[in-house]
Structure formats: C-alpha cells, structure tokens
Amino acid sequence: MEQSGEYRIAASREAVWEALNDPQVLGECIEGCQNIEKVDEQHFNVAVKAKIGPVSATFNAELELSDLNPPASYVINGNAKGGAAGFAKGGAEVELAEDGDATLLRYAVKANVGGKLAQVGSRLVDGAARKMADDFFAAFSTRLDPGAASTGESESEEENKDEVPRYESSGSRSIWLIAFVVLILAVLFAI
Amino acid sequence: MKITLQVNGEPREVDVAENTLLVDVLRVNLGLTGTHVGCDTSQCGACTVHLDGRAVKACTVLAPQADGANVLTIEGIGTPDELHPMQAAFRECHALQCGFCTPGMIMQAIDLVENGDQLDNAAIREGLEGNLCRCTGYHNIVRAIQSVADAG
Amino acid sequence: MSEAIAEDTGIGAPVRRREDARFITGTGRYTDDLNQPGQVYGVFCRSPHARAKINGVDAEEALGIPGVLGVYTGTEMVADGIGDLPCGWLVKDKAGNDMRSAPHPPLAATQVNYVGEPYALVVADSLQAARQGAESVNAEFEELHAVVELGSATVSEQIYEGIDHNLAYEWALGEEDATRMAFARAAHVTTLELTNNRLIPNAMEPRACLGVHDAATGDYTLYTTSQNPHLERLVLSAFVQVAPEHKLRVVAPDVGGGFGSKIFIYAEETAVIWAAAKVGRPIKWVADRSESFLADAHGRDHITRAELALDEQGRFTGLRVKTTANLGAYLSTFGSSVPTYLYGTLLAGQYKTPNIYVEVQGVYTNTAPVDAYRGAGRPEATYVVERIVEQAARELGKDPADLRRMNMIQPEDFPYETPVALTYDTGNYEASLDKALELIDYAGFEGRRAAAAEQNKRRGIGFACYIEACGLAPSKLAIELGAGVGLYESGEIRMNPTGNVSVFTGSHSHGQGHETTFAQVVSDKLGVPYDDVDIVHGDTGRMEFGLGTYGSRSLAVGGSALIAAAEKIIEKGKKIAAHMMQTTPEQVDFDDGTFSLQDSNQSVTIQEVAFAAYVPADYPEDLEPGLTEKAFYDPNNFTYPAGTHIAEVEVDIETGVVELVNFVAVDDFGHIINPLIVHGQVHGGVAQGAGQALMEHGIYDEYGQLQTGSMMDYCLPRADDLPDFQVDTTVTPCTHNPLGVKGCGEAGAIGSPAAIMNAVTHALGTKDIAMPATPEKVWRAVRGE
Structure with a gap:
C-alpha cells in the first residue's frame, strides 16, 4: 500500500508542534491507544487495543525513528503486529511546512500488510487507512482550532477526556510517531 | 437473550448471545442442518432461507433481527413424498x-x-x-x- | 437385459438421481452436520508470513481463556513421533535421481513456508473460545525472504537446505535429439509463451473433519471431507503414524464437491485426529472459506514455452515444450505427478506429431502447495497443444479445423503409440470435430461476426480438440513410475438372503452420482430391480479397500470392479442353480436375473439362488454358503476420452468485457451409463474451465500474501457469467474395460480454457493474452498496451 496526503491545520506551526507534544491531545486523537513507551531516543513501542468485527486484538507496534531533521522532516519505520489479525509494516515520511497562518502537514506512507488483513481486507485497506488518518487529523485540527469543527464534536471529545490514558511524554518526535502509528494502525483496523 | 421465531411453521424459542447469526440458530440451536455455510463473506448463498417470505442469506442476519419473524428453510418446503x-x-x-x-x-x-x-x-x-x-x-x-x- | 429395466433404469437411461432425495430436502449429512457427544472445537493458528522461522509459540494467554482445553504445536507432534505428510508420487529427474522433497510437518514446528500454514491447533469447548484462543497464541516469527514469483524462483534465495535452486526436479520425456532434428528440418515453426493461471478449487463445502478417539478400545474414527477415505487412512497410519491402520476408521460422508482438492492428506485432519486422543474429547474443525483459500491445495500455475514444427503441407513434425511448474511450498500428496506424468504424457493430443520432447522444472515457492485440480495436468497439456495448433493455423493462413483434421490420428491407426509413453486404444476424433462444427454452425460464423461488429463487438471463435487419460493404470506401471499406491479399485456385491443387493465400492461420490449409476450397472448386470440395489461408499469400516474418486476413474475402474464381482456372483450362482435344477453349471445360462437350464424351460431366479445360498438345505456339498463376492479391478491401460470443444465469445471493445456467447462440447466418453449425469459433469467442467479462462486467478503479492483470499476477490463464475451449453457425444467404446466406458468428470475443464482463449485471441487478433482474460487485460490489449 502506498498512500500520501496533506492536511492543512489552522494553527501556526509552533502551536501545532506544541500540541503534538501534548500526550493528552494525542490520546484524544487515537482511539484505543493503551500505551506509548519510549525505549530510547529512536525506538518506541505502541500498543493499541482494537475490536474489529469478531476479532478483538491488541496491536503492538515497534517503531524506529531515523533521518532526523528537526523540525522539518523525519522518517519512521516499524511494524505492527495484530496476532491472528495479521500485521502491517512499512515506513512514513512526514513533514511540516508553514502556510501563512496555518501549517501544512504532508505525509507519505509505504506499508505492506500480511496475514488475514492482506487476505480479506487488502482492497479495503487504502480507503480505511485514509479515513482513519482523516479522522485523526480532523480531531487534531479541531483540538487546535475548535472553530474548524462543530461544537458538538468538541464537546463530545471533552466528555471523553477522562477515559484518555496518560502517556509518557515522547518528546518532540510525537508527531512523526503518531502519523505513522495512525496510518499503520489504520491499515490494521481496516479489517 | 431469548428470541422467539416461527421456523417452518413451528414456534421456536432460543436463548442465544446477541451476536449470534441466524444461520447458527438454525444449524446449531435448532439442528436444521439443511441450511449450509459455504463462505465467510456473504458471497455464496448456501445459507439462503426465507425471512418473512423473502430470500435472505442467513449468515448476514443476526438472530435478534429475526425475533418474531417467520423463517422458512429447506426442511420446511416439502418432504421426500411430497416435494415442493x-x-x-x-x-x-x-x-x-x-x-x-x-x-x-x-x-x-x-x-x-x-x-x-x-x-x-x-x-x-x-x-x-x-x-x-x-x-x-x-x-x-x-x-x-x-x-x-x-x-x- | 430386460426391456423394462432398460427403459427405466438400465445402462444408458437418464435415471433421476436417488441421492437427490436427501439433498433437495436438506437431509444430506455433510461432515459439519455430524456431532458427537462431548464434542469440542478446533481452530488453527496460521502463519501470517510467507517464510519465517518460528522462534517460539507462547500459549499461556490462550490457555487462560475460559473454555480453552489445549494448545497443540508442531513441536509436540514431533515429540509424539508424528511423521511428515508424504508426497505419494516419487518423480525421478532426468538424470535418474529422486526428486528433492521438502519435509512437510503437519504443524510447522521450526519454520513456516507459506501464508496460512498451520503451526498450532487450539482446542476449546466452544467455537468462540477456540477462536479467541487462537487469536491469543503469540508466536515469535523471524521473517525470512520469501520466494514468490515463479519465473525467478530458481534464481532466488534457496528456501530449503539441500534443495538447490528451489528445484524439486527437472523432468523430461520424449526424444530430445529427434525432436531437435525435426525442428531443424521444419518448414515453419510456431512459438508461443503461455501461462496457466493458478486456480483455487473452491468446492462449495469447505473442508472439515471430526476426530474421535475411544480410549478404552484405542479406536480412532475420523469423519472428514475426503474423496478417498482409504487412502487417507493408509497415509495417516503408514506414514504419519497417527494410529495403526486397523485402529483407524475414516468416514467420508456426504461431501460437497472436491474437484481434486479433497484427495489430499492435509495437516488439519492429521492434527485433529492426533489431538482428539490428547484432549480426550471428539474434536470438530470446519474451515472458514478464508482458510480454504489459504490452505487447500491450489491448481495449475505453469509458465510454458512451446514450439511446434510443421512441414510444407502443415503436418506437425515436432513439438518442444519447456514448462516451469509451481509446486508451492511443499509437495502435496500427488503434487509431483501432476506437471509430469499427468502433463507431459498428454502432449501428443489428438495428433500424429512424431517427435515430442518436454522438459519440466518443478519449483518450490513460498505459496500454498499446488496439486491436482479438475483435470490435473491434462488441462495444462491441452492448453499448450491446442493454443499452439490454433496459432500455427493462423500463421499459415489455414482453417484451424482443417489443420487439426489433417494431423489427427485416424480410426485405423489405433492402437496408437504416442512419442510420450501412452498407447491410445481407440477413438474417432474427426467424428467429434464434425459434430461440433455442425452444432456451432461453423459456416454461419462470419455472419455472426459481422452482426457483432455492428454492435461494436468483436466476435471470435476458438477450438480445442482435447484428449485426456483417465483411470490411471495399470498399477504395476504406475508404481514403476513412482506412484506410492496401486491404482486399482475394489468392489463387493452382497446378494442378501431376501434377494436385494448391497454394493460396496472403494470409489467415493461427492457429486458424481455413483449411488445412481453404479446401481444402474449392477441392476443391469445381475438383472435385479434397480430399487433393490443399494450403493455404499465412503467408509473404511464398511468396505474392504479403495482408492477413491479422482481423475475421472470411478466408473471405468470402480464400475469395472463391480462387473468383475458380479461375474463372480453369476459364476457361483450357476453352481447353486445347477444344483437346484439337478444339472451341471456348464448347462446353466444366466440372463437378466434368471438362471436357466439350456434347452429346457427350467429356470430359477437370482433371488431364489440367493436364498438357497443363505439357507443351504439343498445345496452343493463342496460349495461355501452365502452369495457375496469381491473383486479388485486393475485396468491394463488408461482410458482416453477425447472430443472437440468450440467457444464463441464477444468482446466489448469499450469495456474489455468478454462474453462467452456460445459453447459446444462434443465428447467421446465411450459408452454412457446415464446421459443426464454425464451432461451435468460436462456442464460443470466447462464452467470451471470458463472460470479459468476469463475470471479466476490466485494471486500472491511480492511478499507472498494471498491477494485473492476471499470470494469477494477471487472471481468464481456465477450464473449470469455463463451461457447455456450445447453438449453432445460420440461413442467409441473403450476397448479394455468391460463397460466400454472412459470417464467424463474432467473433460469439460480440459477442453474449455483453450477453446475460450483461442476465441478471445481470435476476436482480438492478438497472439496471446494471459489467462484469465479479465476486462482490464482485454481492454489494454484492445488498445495495444
């Protein structure tokens, strides 16, 4: 699977950056995220519990950061295992650029999927992954700029706040991490 | 949960989990094994039965959806001596x-x-x-x- | 034979099937319909990787799930002394060395080699718990590079230690030098590169089994979706060593189609019957369709380069074929024989080509094992021969029917010894061709083509004059060539004291209608009413031995065994009847159920004789009581069904959609016992062949992930994809079996792919388009891409 996209977030790059470093924000935007563990500066483990149809599985992702070029660009490679549900592995390149008052986030993901996911879900993966990425960034944008979405959605997010787990701060690399995790896990969720 | 349905003209009550499929109610709970399961993507139609007079794939109907309904299976349409x-x-x-x-x-x-x-x-x-x-x-x-x- | 019997139920009558009574009322008994007291459920953990080392299987979490009774792994199977799944046909390479077999443990213990390969079995007291358990088993895989693409497999990373170039064998047949000379002298050479697409069988009933172990007696019973329960028992006892043969009963009840895919001895039933003893409860396993896609043996998957040499007149002088055959990750039960003895030997087709040479590379890849699927080698051979013959006709500007006719083996040439090891006993190929040309209205084709052109459609016509070899035989030859078992069949006829008849056959019916046709045969032969004859099959506990049903063998071999048993019944009956009529057996004739004294009006019926045999009051002194006879029939040759299939297609050049608009099949199956059933077999075979030509393709991605793993992605023919078929027959009786029959199960799938693809390329004016001719490929071809 290859996918790229671009999101315009109605906030300054600094604000985006700051928000992306706030685990509370990220937690609100990834459903089912149980844990983000920073192994070292370049390695992270992420666990997400997901229920997909009849399959309830914990997806464990191991991520490695490379080609560090703060704050402009970054590469994340990794793999996410969903046990019987299958796996996804691949890499994402993400960059942030200023666009007037706003920030343009561009990403390009190359991933391949395996197991049951590839067998019965492969033709659904592209659409599902894109939708999940859209959902993430929509939630993220709303968080930064409540005017960008309906109040109702914002409120519901507020209501859910208590359920959001606490994360160890993963520092300034969060955005790349999250972009990757969202896209890779989106692929997994697609079944 | 308990659901009640008419199967081949007989009232039947079964106690099943909410996510049970109609085809499993028929095959497992009621022992009507004439309705078959040939796939897991609702493509093959081997499980086709009539639900309130229309053909449906019993693998895509949840048991609670059939609560109160009239179900007709292959066993209910004729006998070897009196075939449909x-x-x-x-x-x-x-x-x-x-x-x-x-x-x-x-x-x-x-x-x-x-x-x-x-x-x-x-x-x-x-x-x-x-x-x-x-x-x-x-x-x-x-x-x-x-x-x-x-x-x- | 009495007229009454002949009219209604005798040989040749379109008797409506007796097995239908249960199938149309929903009272058939398929494996998943069977249940045992205390039954539990098995679910397999399957590899998500095409090739990986297993560094550990952690079952702790799974075992903690309520209801999970056990998690059984390949390591435990090895520890219990359970052997590998064997390949039943030892092919020798062209240097005379044994093929190189990759060890095939039922459950992978140290390494997985294709996506979907099972590595653990989770057993639980409910299906849901077993599924949850399987999802909770954590295996640690270390991924390895997977070899997926067939074309480059021999130069890719080596999958198995000791199997260089991933080659199981390089096999050859025919005279290489003579063939080379023929090409050197040829006036014209036609060359064609072909792919024969990987198919996934998809019998409508997914595989299933129910394993039962009786700890008190040590008896095992395995109910399973098998085409050959005795072979299953033999392999499980002799090779896999799950249980000794006399303690293992294998029952194949109603089986919902096979098409070859249920011949093989698979990992799942092996693990289930083994684990049933360990867990102490009967275990049921039923495949999801997803599992069928991953782990049923696939079919076909060849890449071939073929060359045909012709002289100035258009006579075929040489055929040279080089094929790379995908065997998948392991040699399945008969996987090695399909692209060799069932393929190379058929390359003469219906023609007098004097020089033929074929080389086959059997290659391992990290994909599901490939084995026999309807036709098994013979569709692949027909595809090569009939595509290249049609292409040669086009290159030479000859009518494809005329070019074939000119090269056909003639009735006076039989028995005809081909350059590729077979001796055809009989046939009349032109008769089928002529009838097919008439049925399709060949003369009217150009008119139909012009009419289609007005609709902006391109119409094409294509031929296939196929031959097949059925009823693999004789055993001695097959075993010399590497077969691990004989290829005879058994039959037993029990005349019961009340005069009705129980017939036991080693053949297995899973759609073929043996309960009807075999009863017709026995009724006819013994002159007993059809309704008094019962056919029993599919249970090692009930019949002596058998080799099951595949390769269109049942009637030719199994039916012949019944004739042989019936002859023994008649022979013994004559002795009893002679005693009853106070004469000698030599003075007794048997006809239509009656033993009569020559030159007299004295007679006794076979029913009276049966009664006397079981109540031997007034009975020959030196004769055993009872009237039960068994026979093993071992044919002395294959049978050779042949025929002509003609397809007409219309291609919508805007969309690339190919519509099969007309299909004629004229087949020579020898004598026909039940035309209704024979025609049905042809219809089904043609549908599968049309599926191969136009729709079906098992595709793996570059990492070995199956992309066509569901019925949403793998395109099976549906009712609106197919036309009505025109089916007819010609008859040259088989010369060496008592029924004169040849076999009809596979013919439809053998002739049709070549006929349809010849029609598609004819419509498009292209040399080739790789099967399946999907709208996308055709659309691109139309645009010259």
Whole structure:
C-alpha cells in the first residue's frame, strides 16, 4: 500500500508542534491507544487495543525513528503486529511546512500488510487507512482550532477526556510517531 | 437473550448471545442442518432461507433481527413424498450434483418464481447472482427454475 | 437385459438421481452436520508470513481463556513421533535421481513456508473460545525472504537446505535429439509463451473433519471431507503414524464437491485426529472459506514455452515444450505427478506429431502447495497443444479445423503409440470435430461476426480438440513410475438372503452420482430391480479397500470392479442353480436375473439362488454358503476420452468485457451409463474451465500474501457469467474395460480454457493474452498496451 496526503491545520506551526507534544491531545486523537513507551531516543513501542468485527486484538507496534531533521522532516519505520489479525509494516515520511497562518502537514506512507488483513481486507485497506488518518487529523485540527469543527464534536471529545490514558511524554518526535502509528494502525483496523 | 421465531411453521424459542447469526440458530440451536455455510463473506448463498417470505442469506442476519419473524428453510418446503415443485424440478432436471449449494439455490429459486415476473433465461441467471454453484455450471439449475416458472 | 429395466433404469437411461432425495430436502449429512457427544472445537493458528522461522509459540494467554482445553504445536507432534505428510508420487529427474522433497510437518514446528500454514491447533469447548484462543497464541516469527514469483524462483534465495535452486526436479520425456532434428528440418515453426493461471478449487463445502478417539478400545474414527477415505487412512497410519491402520476408521460422508482438492492428506485432519486422543474429547474443525483459500491445495500455475514444427503441407513434425511448474511450498500428496506424468504424457493430443520432447522444472515457492485440480495436468497439456495448433493455423493462413483434421490420428491407426509413453486404444476424433462444427454452425460464423461488429463487438471463435487419460493404470506401471499406491479399485456385491443387493465400492461420490449409476450397472448386470440395489461408499469400516474418486476413474475402474464381482456372483450362482435344477453349471445360462437350464424351460431366479445360498438345505456339498463376492479391478491401460470443444465469445471493445456467447462440447466418453449425469459433469467442467479462462486467478503479492483470499476477490463464475451449453457425444467404446466406458468428470475443464482463449485471441487478433482474460487485460490489449 502506498498512500500520501496533506492536511492543512489552522494553527501556526509552533502551536501545532506544541500540541503534538501534548500526550493528552494525542490520546484524544487515537482511539484505543493503551500505551506509548519510549525505549530510547529512536525506538518506541505502541500498543493499541482494537475490536474489529469478531476479532478483538491488541496491536503492538515497534517503531524506529531515523533521518532526523528537526523540525522539518523525519522518517519512521516499524511494524505492527495484530496476532491472528495479521500485521502491517512499512515506513512514513512526514513533514511540516508553514502556510501563512496555518501549517501544512504532508505525509507519505509505504506499508505492506500480511496475514488475514492482506487476505480479506487488502482492497479495503487504502480507503480505511485514509479515513482513519482523516479522522485523526480532523480531531487534531479541531483540538487546535475548535472553530474548524462543530461544537458538538468538541464537546463530545471533552466528555471523553477522562477515559484518555496518560502517556509518557515522547518528546518532540510525537508527531512523526503518531502519523505513522495512525496510518499503520489504520491499515490494521481496516479489517 | 431469548428470541422467539416461527421456523417452518413451528414456534421456536432460543436463548442465544446477541451476536449470534441466524444461520447458527438454525444449524446449531435448532439442528436444521439443511441450511449450509459455504463462505465467510456473504458471497455464496448456501445459507439462503426465507425471512418473512423473502430470500435472505442467513449468515448476514443476526438472530435478534429475526425475533418474531417467520423463517422458512429447506426442511420446511416439502418432504421426500411430497416435494415442493422446485425440489421436484431440481431432481428432474439434474440441477444438483454435490448438493451443498442446493438448499440455498432452491430457496432463492422459489423466491425468484414467487416474486419475479417474466422469468426468462437471463432474468433467472441474474436472479441467481448471489448463489454460487461449483458443480453444475448453472445450466440445469436455470432449466429447473424455468420449468417451474413456465408451469406457473 | 430386460426391456423394462432398460427403459427405466438400465445402462444408458437418464435415471433421476436417488441421492437427490436427501439433498433437495436438506437431509444430506455433510461432515459439519455430524456431532458427537462431548464434542469440542478446533481452530488453527496460521502463519501470517510467507517464510519465517518460528522462534517460539507462547500459549499461556490462550490457555487462560475460559473454555480453552489445549494448545497443540508442531513441536509436540514431533515429540509424539508424528511423521511428515508424504508426497505419494516419487518423480525421478532426468538424470535418474529422486526428486528433492521438502519435509512437510503437519504443524510447522521450526519454520513456516507459506501464508496460512498451520503451526498450532487450539482446542476449546466452544467455537468462540477456540477462536479467541487462537487469536491469543503469540508466536515469535523471524521473517525470512520469501520466494514468490515463479519465473525467478530458481534464481532466488534457496528456501530449503539441500534443495538447490528451489528445484524439486527437472523432468523430461520424449526424444530430445529427434525432436531437435525435426525442428531443424521444419518448414515453419510456431512459438508461443503461455501461462496457466493458478486456480483455487473452491468446492462449495469447505473442508472439515471430526476426530474421535475411544480410549478404552484405542479406536480412532475420523469423519472428514475426503474423496478417498482409504487412502487417507493408509497415509495417516503408514506414514504419519497417527494410529495403526486397523485402529483407524475414516468416514467420508456426504461431501460437497472436491474437484481434486479433497484427495489430499492435509495437516488439519492429521492434527485433529492426533489431538482428539490428547484432549480426550471428539474434536470438530470446519474451515472458514478464508482458510480454504489459504490452505487447500491450489491448481495449475505453469509458465510454458512451446514450439511446434510443421512441414510444407502443415503436418506437425515436432513439438518442444519447456514448462516451469509451481509446486508451492511443499509437495502435496500427488503434487509431483501432476506437471509430469499427468502433463507431459498428454502432449501428443489428438495428433500424429512424431517427435515430442518436454522438459519440466518443478519449483518450490513460498505459496500454498499446488496439486491436482479438475483435470490435473491434462488441462495444462491441452492448453499448450491446442493454443499452439490454433496459432500455427493462423500463421499459415489455414482453417484451424482443417489443420487439426489433417494431423489427427485416424480410426485405423489405433492402437496408437504416442512419442510420450501412452498407447491410445481407440477413438474417432474427426467424428467429434464434425459434430461440433455442425452444432456451432461453423459456416454461419462470419455472419455472426459481422452482426457483432455492428454492435461494436468483436466476435471470435476458438477450438480445442482435447484428449485426456483417465483411470490411471495399470498399477504395476504406475508404481514403476513412482506412484506410492496401486491404482486399482475394489468392489463387493452382497446378494442378501431376501434377494436385494448391497454394493460396496472403494470409489467415493461427492457429486458424481455413483449411488445412481453404479446401481444402474449392477441392476443391469445381475438383472435385479434397480430399487433393490443399494450403493455404499465412503467408509473404511464398511468396505474392504479403495482408492477413491479422482481423475475421472470411478466408473471405468470402480464400475469395472463391480462387473468383475458380479461375474463372480453369476459364476457361483450357476453352481447353486445347477444344483437346484439337478444339472451341471456348464448347462446353466444366466440372463437378466434368471438362471436357466439350456434347452429346457427350467429356470430359477437370482433371488431364489440367493436364498438357497443363505439357507443351504439343498445345496452343493463342496460349495461355501452365502452369495457375496469381491473383486479388485486393475485396468491394463488408461482410458482416453477425447472430443472437440468450440467457444464463441464477444468482446466489448469499450469495456474489455468478454462474453462467452456460445459453447459446444462434443465428447467421446465411450459408452454412457446415464446421459443426464454425464451432461451435468460436462456442464460443470466447462464452467470451471470458463472460470479459468476469463475470471479466476490466485494471486500472491511480492511478499507472498494471498491477494485473492476471499470470494469477494477471487472471481468464481456465477450464473449470469455463463451461457447455456450445447453438449453432445460420440461413442467409441473403450476397448479394455468391460463397460466400454472412459470417464467424463474432467473433460469439460480440459477442453474449455483453450477453446475460450483461442476465441478471445481470435476476436482480438492478438497472439496471446494471459489467462484469465479479465476486462482490464482485454481492454489494454484492445488498445495495444
């Protein structure tokens, strides 16, 4: 699977950056995220519990950061295992650029999927992954700029706040991490 | 949860989990194994039964959705001594080989004849879109259905 | 034979099937319909990787799930002394060395080699718990590079230690030098590169089994979706060593189609019957369709380069074929024989080509094992021969029917010894061709083509004059060539004291209608009413031995065994009847159920004789009581069904959609017992062949992930994809079996792919388009891409 996209977030790059470093924000935007563990500066483990149809599985992702070029660009490679549900592995390149008052986030993901996911879900993966990425960034944008979405959605997010787990701060690399995790896990969720 | 349904004219009550499929109620809870499961993507139609008079794939109906409904399966349409005309036509035209798709095919075919009009070869073939048979090449199935349709 | 019997139920009558009574009323008994007291459920953990080392299987979490009774792994199977799954046909390479077999443990213990390969079995007291358990088993895989693409497999990373170039064998047949000379002298050479697409069988009933172990007696019973229960028992006892043969009963009840895919001895039933003893409860396993896609043996998957040499007149002088055959990750039960003895030997087709040479590379890849699927080698051979012959006709500007006719083996040439090891006993190929040309209205084709052109459609016509070899035989030859078992069949006829008849056959019916046709045969032969004859099959506990049903063998071999048993019944009956009529057996004739004294009006019926045999009051002194006879029939040759299939297609050049608009099949199956059933077999075979030509394709991605793993992605023919078929027959009786029959199960799938693809390329004016001719490929071809 290859996918790229671009999101315009109605906030300054600094604000985006700051928000992306706030685990509370990220937690609100990834459903089912149980844990983000920073192994070292370049390695992270992420666990997400997901229920997909009849399959309830914990997806464990191991991520490695490379080609560090703060704050402009970054590469994340990794793999996410969903046990019987299958796996996804691949890499994402993400960059942030200023666009007037706003920030343009561009990403390009190359991933391949395996197991049951590839067998019965492969033709659904592209659409599902894109939708999940859209959902993430929509939630993220709303968080930064409540005017960008309906109040109702914002409120519901507020209501859910208590359920959001606490994360160890993963520092300034969060955005790349999250972009990757969202896209890779989106692929997994697609079944 | 408890659900009540009419199956082949008999009132039946079953106690099943909410996510139980109708096909499992029929096969497992009620022992009506004539309805078959041939796939896991609602493609093959081997599990076709009638729900309140229309053909449905029992693998895509949750048991609670059938609560209070009237379900007709292959076991309910005729007996070896008194076959439904569609059953008789399938035998007469050699419209089955291994027999696995047959119950679903017959249930779909009955729906086609009862609810379709102007059933010609093309209409029958289109009406069987949701039912896979790997043995017969459909040729004799189409003939069988046509014969019942023509007999009115 | 009495007229009454002949009219209604005798040989040649279109008797409506007796097995239908249960299938149309929903009272068939398929494996998943059977249940045992205390039954529990099995679910397999399957590899998500095409090739990986297993560094550990952690079952702790799974075992903690309520209801999970056990998690059984390959390591435990090895520890219990359970052997590998064997390949039943030892092919020798062209240097005379044994093929190189990759060890095939039922459950992978140290390494997985294709996506979907099972590595653990989770057993639980409910299906849901077993599924949850399987999802909770954590295996640690270390991924390895997967070899997926067939074309480059021999130069890719080596999958198995000791199997260089991933080659199981390089096999050859025919005279290489003579063939080379023929090409050197040829007036014209036609060359064609072909792919024969990987198919996934998809019998409508997914595989299933129910394993039962009786700890008190040590008896095992395995109910399973098998085409050959005795072979299953033999392999499980002799090779896999799950249980000794006399303690293992294998029952194949109603089976919902096979098409070859249920011949093989698979990992799942092996693990289930083994684990049933360990867990102490009967275990049921039923495949999801997803599992069928991953782990049923696939079919076909060849890449071939073929060359045909012709002289100035257009006579075929040489055929040279080089094929790379995908065997998948392991040699399945008969996987090795399909692209060799069932393929190379058929390359003469219906023609007098004097020089033929074929080389086959059997290659391992990290994909599901490939084995026999309807036709098994013979569709692949027909595809090569009939595509290249049609292409040669086009290159030479000859009518494809005429070019074939000119090269056909003639009736006076039989028995005809081909350059590729077979001796055809009989045939009349032109008779089938002529009848097919008439049925399709060949003369009217150009008119139909012009009419289609007005609709902006391109119409094409294509031929296939196929031959097949059925009823693999004789055993001695097959075993010399590497077969691990004989290829005879057994039959037993029990005349019961009340005069009705129980017939036991080692053949297995899973759609073929043996309960009807075999009863017709026995009724006819013994002159007993059809309704008094019962056919029993599919249970090692009930019949002596058998080799099951595949390769269109049942009637030719199994039916012949019944004739042989019936002859023994008649022979013994004559002795009893002679005693009853106070004469000698030599003075007794048997006809239509009656033993009569020559030149007299004295007679006794076979029913009276049967009664006397079981109540031997007034009975020959030196004769055993009872009237039960068994026979093993071992044919002395293959049978050779042949025929002509003609397809007409219309291609919508805007969309690339190919519509099969007309299909004629004229087959020579020898004598026909039940035309209704025979025609049905042809219809089904043609549908599968049309599926191969136009729709079906098992595709793996570059990492070995199956992309066509569901019925949403793998395109099976549906009713509106197919036309009505025109089916007819010609008859040259088989010369060496008592029924004169040849076999009809596979013919439809053998002739049709070549006929349809010849029609598609004819319509498009292209040399080739790789099967399946999907709208996308055709659309691109139309645009010259």
